[in-house]
Amino acid sequence: MSSSETTQVCSLPLPPVQYITHYTDDNIRRGRAPRPPPPIHDSYTMFGNTFNADDPIIRPLEAQGIKRLYPQHFDRRRELRKLNHSLLVNFLDLLDLLVRCPESPKRAEKVEDLSLLFIHIHHLLNEFRPHQARETLRVMMDLQRRQRIEIAQRFQKHLDKVIEMLQLALQNLPDTSDFDSKLIVPTESYETMDTSNQDTANSDTYAVLDEIMCNIADQL
Incomplete structure (x- = not known):
């Protein structure tokens, strides 16, 4: 140079x-x-x-x-x-x-x-600069805290709304208790068979079973 x-x-x-x-x-x-x-x-x-x-x-x-x-x-x-x-x-x-x-x-x-x-x-x-820096930091942290609280509150509102929608959907589901009861097989006849005489003829047993099946078919 x-x-x-x-x-x-x-x-x-x-x-x-x-x-x-x-x-x-x-x-x-x-x-x-x-x-x-x-x-x-x-x-x-x-x-x-x-x-x-x-x-x-x-x-x-x-x-x-x-x-x-x-x-x-x-x-x-x-x-x-x-x-x-x-x-x-x-x-x-x-x-x-x-x-x-x-x-x-x-x-x-x-x-x-x-x-x-x-x-x-x-x-x-x-x-006054250190005091100003502390106050600036305090204001920034307070702003972040309020923003996080606001976000949490909005999230809680959305969560409550989703729970309410799910509960409403569950309440509007059709009642299947009547349909399920038709598929329940009555056991009284089986209890009667267990307590009856074991030496009953096979024809009587078949008759009882036929009656049970007929009852199920009628309920359907």
Whole structure:
């Protein structure tokens, strides 16, 4: 590469589609999909600033070399209101200074004061990020819970309707008790045969059997 050529490096990551194209089913099956980045254990650089992996998510102002304008224990709402008022007053002072004496060295001091106030406001707002993340997660979980309850209720309604339809179909079935009773063979005659004299003639036995068969035929 010649000295006249410059390397262009994007400060932001590429769009997700640049990564999705590498994670096809064929690449994943053959092991060609890019591996996820390894976890960072020491330090890393983001947007030109160096961060340590052990640092808290929201670093205190003292760790960033910034003078704190409010005490350690404070009411965030009250301090944000005070910072907002101070920001407005300093901005009006800067405007007045620019009108009266634009070349005054106090102009740089007012700009530094405004920058410091903006940093404090930004820091206080960032301290609400964990609370915002928890609330967002709570809302998402509550929405999922209500959706699952609604799906379960709809499923129960469909189940009750199916059970009702089955019960109605069973009630509308024809009664087969009369038809089944016609196929029942009366056993009284057999009991009579068992209790009768075993020495009865074969002709009497055949007569009883013929009578039973005739009764069955009549019932059919």
